[in-house]
Amino acid sequence: NAGVMQNPRHLVRRRGQEARLRCSPMKGHSHVYWYRQLPEEGLKFMVYLQKENIIDESGMPKERFSAEFPKEGPSILRIQQVVRGDSAAYFCASSSNRLAANTGELFFGEGSRLTVL
């Protein structure tokens, strides 16, 4: 039973390019959370999605960042026109439902490390 799968594990982009990070939740999970971890910092909540719906995007920057979780396929975090400040580790976590997530039944992937040159 595979855990949360994130790819790519490492991504290098030049300023102005686009970055796409993918997250496949655990089997049977339909709730996905994205977090960003800056160097020497804890994880910061970005967005919470269910299949085909954005439930809470209060942590997402207003510009250049978007997320989706289509009916089929992985969740995608998309960063357009990347800047150096976007360099960070981006973590995805999944749960079977909102209550499970609130009680700690939240499973994390190994993260995608984005480096912007």
Add this chain to the structure above:
Amino acid sequence: AQTVTQSQPEMSVQEAETVTLSCTYDTSESDYYLFWYKQPPSRQMILVIRQEAYKQQNATENRFSVNFQKAAKSFSLKISDSQLGDAAMYFCAYIGGADGLTFGKGTHLIIQP
């Protein structure tokens, strides 16, 4: 807004000894959960222990236990009989509203052989 504060950027302990990692938080909620996560060099976040705020009894998981002081909004993690495999970043986290987990900045735990 909720905040989580870890005042110890780094802690060091001798193998087999006991170490306590500190965490304080601020919230106006009465019902919430608190967690300690471990992040080893592989970077995956691993849940170590969790505490439900309405439970007065401190959570325990094998060598890991917490000291939960609700009135003081304090949630420390005690690791007994420290092992080399315990070396990692440890993050205290809170959830009680609609904004997902709120994490502290972490404590880097070093185990001295």
